[in-house]
Amino acid sequence: MKYLRRITGGALTAAVALAAGTACEPGSITEARDQLKRGGLRTLELTVVVTQDSVVIADFLPEGVDTVIGGISGVPIDRQTFIVPAVASFLVPVEFGGNAIDFGDFEDAIRDATINVAQARLVLTNDSAQQVVLSNVIVGVVELNPDGSVPLDGGGAPVYDTTATGVPRSVAVADPGSTVLTVPGNGTDTVDLDAALVVDGLVDLVLDGRRAAVVITGSGSGGGFPVTFLVGTMDLVVLLDLTLPGAGVELSSNTVQDGAELDAADAEQVAERVTKATFTATVVNGTPFAVDIDLAFLDGDLGDADLFALPGAVVIPRITLSGASVDAAGRVTDPATTTVTIELSGTQLQPLLREQFTSRSRISLRASAGSGGRAVVRPGDIVRLDARVAITIQAGENQ
């Protein structure tokens, strides 16, 4: 029985060891990996669509804020409420904080461009039974003093912001066909005015991080006792009818994105195996902007760091997208098609394979040729993107 136990025990042990494969382990990890590709390497090509989609300008704006006036896309600014004392001489500052203005990805472009069209709507409500007449009403933009007060000249008039040529950013306001604003008793008066001059200044000041206000001045007829007050609201809409500087405007932003979520060793091995990854995109640009794109990315969450200046960042050669053909007013007449090909090596691809990567895009936006720098964005202006990636990988081949 002793021999029987030896024989059976040995056989069972051998069988278990064989079944587990432990008896067949190679001497090193390198040997083990060579074993799995014992037949040599095969080349595997995988082509996958990344996106085939249309992008409208609204996709670049904060969600839900896009509007259309007169066929032009626009961005509203948060409504502000104020009180107008209908006294002989009133000065009402309406401050717009940084939170009131959000142009999303267009922020830099709108700041650096000249706004050609902006609409302001004033609604004045009179809760008293007596009609109120406001005369010599002027709406202008000022940069507030550090204490929040309105800067005044020696005569007590506001010191308005000015254009580059010294023109004060202010406009007179009156009812159509009149020189005054008339608010009936227990009624309202609504006035729409072209406020591009005012709004362009306001936007520049606010986006530059300075305190700014729209100031309303004038004289009211309700100066008796008790004083009649009007409740007012101001709605501003910036329409995307812009004049861009000849050199264009530059937008830079960092985005932290999820990668393929491979661990370091996995990513390194995949990078070694990838012969090349070719991104091909056909872009049909239906916007009045020509675009130069510089792109860099690097592994990890790097906040707002300038990746172009960081060693080790993968920098993609500049991509240039032609702008659509436009008329003299900057309106799109024919979209332009550009095909872009970017080829990355496995090593360059490696940052995209980890948990997160930061990409920095530096976009130079220029108005399409032929409009003198003017660009008008309409809701139908779209960018159609047809992008695919082809990855060539080497992997073990069967014998």
Add this chain to the structure above:
Amino acid sequence: MRCFLALTVLLAGLAGAAHGQAVPERSQGARVDFGYRRTPTLRVDPFRHVMIPHWGFVFSVGARGVNNVLNFRDIGALIKINDEDSILVGDVLDVLGLVPRGLGIGGAAEGEGGFYLGGPLAGGLAIGLSAKGRGYGAFELDDDAIALLRDGNGARQEFTLGDSRGAGIASMEFGVHAVLRIGPVYSADGPRITLGAGARQVRPVVYGRVRSTIENGGRIAVTGDSIIAKIELESFYTPIDEFEASTAFGDRGSGIVADFLVRVEWPTNGLALEAMVANLGSVTVERVERRIFQLDVATTLLDSVIQALEDAEFVIRDTIDLDLTLPRIVRFGASVWANRILQLDISATLPVGGDFPRPFAVDVGSTWRFVRTLPLRVGLVLGDNQGVGFSGGIAIEGRTIFLQIAGQSLGGLFKQASGVAGRFELGLFF
């Protein structure tokens, strides 16, 4: 079909060769009991013990596992990588490269262990009772299902899950089998006929199955312009928590399966022909949880596919009682004595439906009896999704003790093998 024809020709050849050959009276061949002349197989054989010509107990355990992709060197390499580093995406791609084109990935395993009590009665009748635990498992991943990751989509863009499926069951079995030996008929040297029949009550313990339910395995199309995936998988399994709460033998359902055997032997020339069918009938598995996995995507956005894959999961549809068919086994065998000490065997195990995919397989064996009670066995295994395998074994066929140790190296020898089988049997006779 070609394999079957080839086997038929081979059997005919063996029969012809044996026709004129008598087993010498004092040779080992002539002295071996009829029960032991029936060469044991490492496959399922419900009649293996009831043929033993003595009363007693037999404890037996056996297992068999094979796949068509990884050999033991590969498995060892994966274990090494997993233990000392980690299995990386590139390693998985390398393994996919080992999948033979056109065949996909296939694997099967079975195991059994238990006790037998029985022996011969009067008049050539033998009867045996058995209690065993048994498990079957098999899977097939269609070549179309893995071609995308193995070959990429440069040459082709359309893929399916094909006939991908997998199933496994572990059960307890209580059986009774009997064989009746008749003969010699016609003359003293005439053939002896053995008829066998038996039934087993099968009580499932754990069951699981998954399969593609859309015709032709659904559709997966990956191009540079779009991604389309319309697939549906259905899984059945008996929840483990419920299994743990129940008794080991469970009230998970039951079924009766039947086995039959016909064997004809010509003792003087050593020829034997045999046909066996096993696992006829079905088994009811109760309270099986059915789940559905659906993926229906047609998009031009890679992100949409990633999101759909993240959202897709097996969703419980219902809990049902399931009738399943165990692997039906049809086996034809033949054996001859080549000389005084050498017996040659060939058997073919045919796939005949059932819920577990089982490919065609042929076993060719030789039994060398330099000492009558100490047979040595070597042989070949063909088919069975593993190419060529080798088998060997040794046994002690004594009056009071029976011991058998046998093993197979499937798909190659030792480290080159892609499967292994082993069997140990110990009998004590009164």
